[in-house]
Amino acid sequence: MKMGEEGTKSEMNNELQLETEHPSPNEHDEDPNKLTWKIDDKPPIALSLILGFQHYLTMFGSTLALPFALSAHLCVEADNFLAISQLLGTIFFVSGIATFLQCTVGVRLPIIQGGTFSFLAPTIALLSQDPSCEPVSGEVVWHRKICQVQGAILIASLLQVLVGFTGLMGWMLKYVGPLCIAPTITLVGLALFEEATSFAQYNWGVSLMTFALIALFSQYLVRISIPVPGSSSKVPIFKLFPVILAVLTSWFICAVLTWTGLLSEEKGSAGYAARVDTKIDVILQSPWIRIPYPFQWGLPTFSMAGAIGMMAGVLASMLESIGDYYACARLSGAGKPELHAVNRGILVEGLCCMVAAVFGTGNGTTSYSENVGAIGITKVGSRRVIQWAALMMVVLGCLGKFGAVFTTIPTPIIGGVFFCMFGMITGVGLSNLQMVDLKSSRNLFVLGVSIFVGIALPKWMQKPENVIDLGNDQASQIVTVLLSTSMFIGGVTGFILDNTIPGSRQERGLVAWNDSCDITSDSSDTDSQSRRDKTYDVPYVENLARKLTFIQLLPVCPNYSKRNKGKSKKKSSEKDEHCV
Numbered sequence: 001m002k003m004g005e006e007g008t009k010s011e012m013n014n015e016l017q018l019e020t021e022h023p024s025p026n027e028h029d030e031d032p033n034k035l036t037w038k039i040d041d042k043p044p045i046a047l048s049l050i051l052g053f054q055h056y057l058t059m060f061g062s063t064l065a066l067p068f069a070l071s072a073h074l075c076v077e078a079d080n081f082l083a084i085s086q087l088l089g090t091i092f093f094v095s096g097i098a099t100f101l102q103c104t105v106g107v108r109l110p111i112i113q114g115g116t117f118s119f120l121a122p123t124i125a126l127l128s129q130d131p132s133c134e135p136v137s138g139e140v141v142w143h144r145k146i147c148q149v150q151g152a153i154l155i156a157s158l159l160q161v162l163v164g165f166t167g168l169m170g171w172m173l174k175y176v177g178p179l180c181i182a183p184t185i186t187l188v189g190l191a192l193f194e195e196a197t198s199f200a201q202y203n204w205g206v207s208l209m210t211f212a213l214i215a216l217f218s219q220y221l222v223r224i225s226i227p228v229p230g231s232s233s234k235v236p237i238f239k240l241f242p243v244i245l246a247v248l249t250s251w252f253i254c255a256v257l258t259w260t261g262l263l264s265e266e267k268g269s270a271g272y273a274a275r276v277d278t279k280i281d282v283i284l285q286s287p288w289i290r291i292p293y294p295f296q297w298g299l300p301t302f303s304m305a306g307a308i309g310m311m312a313g314v315l316a317s318m319l320e321s322i323g324d325y326y327a328c329a330r331l332s333g334a335g336k337p338e339l340h341a342v343n344r345g346i347l348v349e350g351l352c353c354m355v356a357a358v359f360g361t362g363n364g365t366t367s368y369s370e371n372v373g374a375i376g377i378t379k380v381g382s383r384r385v386i387q388w389a390a391l392m393m394v395v396l397g398c399l400g401k402f403g404a405v406f407t408t409i410p411t412p413i414i415g416g417v418f419f420c421m422f423g424m425i426t427g428v429g430l431s432n433l434q435m436v437d438l439k440s441s442r443n444l445f446v447l448g449v450s451i452f453v454g455i456a457l458p459k460w461m462q463k464p465e466n467v468i469d470l471g472n473d474q475a476s477q478i479v480t481v482l483l484s485t486s487m488f489i490g491g492v493t494g495f496i497l498d499n500t501i502p503g504s505r506q507e508r509g510l511v512a513w514n515d516s517c518d519i520t521s522d523s524s525d526t527d528s529q530s531r532r533d534k535t536y537d538v539p540y541v542e543n544l545a546r547k548l549t550f551i552q553l554l555p556v557c558p559n560y561s562k563r564n565k566g567k568s569k570k571k572s573s574e575k576d577e578h579c580v
Helices: 009-015 025-030 045-074 082-104 117-127 141-166 168-172 178-190 193-200 204-220 242-259 280-285 304-331 339-359 369-378 383-397 400-407 411-435 441-460 473-483 486-500 510-515 526-536 542-547 549-553 565-573
Strands: none
Touching: 045 082, 045 117, 045 141, 045 193, 045 242, 045 369, 045 383, 045 411, 082 280, 082 339, 082 383, 082 400, 117 141, 117 178, 117 304, 117 411, 117 473, 117 486, 141 168, 141 304, 141 339, 168 339, 178 304, 178 411, 178 441, 178 486, 193 204, 193 411, 204 242, 204 411, 242 411, 280 400, 304 339, 304 369, 304 473, 304 486, 441 486, 473 486
């Protein structure tokens, strides 16, 4: 998801401000707010590796949560969590590929790609249609279930590819405002409260301890920096790694309690759930080297119901990514994202979701906001650093025992992490309301009804009997999956009400929505425009695009924005563009 779980897009847009001029080394000491390395700079390889590993650690907490959140629905407990380690390695492997492609030929910003929580709700709704964990003819149950998810993501990702390639995003955003985005993203978090509870209930003491540690590190100690030995610099370690620090601290405490014999060895007890030695065999069973490969769990199975439900997650992911692109561009000194770069970023993100489906991650890929925030903190916006981070993800994703170690984290610790992560996602959704007139009864009606209906309908759909029967099994399944997906119901309800109930653009928040973000590439500064062109140009493709006129007509071509410069200015002056 995108915020990650340690910050919000609104926080980055409002708090992480910095200058975009490239400083020389001695200038850096004079103005600490200036970037040490800008987007096109190339830091020394050794330093790039260290900075890249920091980005890897920053996104680790969010990525770690994904396979755990799906574990019960995939029926992987029978495999003693060996499957989770395999899924985790596959997610990192694909995230590395996606990050490199996005940095190099996509939006070309230093932005990390990883798994998304936007896909969890529709995935759970899909898997709920076949809740049985009983194997058929000796099959591995979770292989069959993840193949269902693969097929749904593979088809749904075509929507993102289409939107990026055709430039439909600009047109779509004319009709999508804060009152549509807010319930959509908010319900991503609210719909997952049962998942958090199911993990925390094994040992509420450990879960609440983990929750308290994350709150302590990320909120109360966020301004404290730790001096680096042998250097005058300080690292805001609590701000950068609150989730990792909290997990490691809780993990260590559980280990001490395990070694001292204070935790029960009786299976099913709260003490047993907090022990760190119950999954050691996962590490022993995992190979040292395990390279993920396409269709490793089997060929995907397709269902129209699953694909349509997954499209709700794809749409939410696209809308959030635009905010990440804009924030990342500003923090890395790249200038405003050009329209062709945004289109290309959405296109590559869709293609990478298809890659994730082919490899069987059980999820898609999206931009990570916590890593965007890390750029503002470290003052390092180099694209090269993120490319090294991508290489690390690929390599570490192939180390089987590395991923297996983290699957031994006690279940209640993950529950505590979920409380913070899913709660933060809910907050990200609600933060979109800052541009809306909340004194308006019209807006309160749209917001309240959208969220309420988004919770009520999926809850009703959880009845054991078949609630929907249209006389056609395929049609009934499609409607069932859609009505079981909270974010889809809430988003559609908000979209319809916001676009049909009379209200001024100022009242609906569309004026502030438009003014807060402009993804056009126009500038009166020739030097700035020249830098911007170089930043967003695709290597080895620009010359070809200049020669072939028809390629310049594609919304993903670097010359597309130049050919439509006048048109973009007209649209901007009429305030037709919107953003997330």
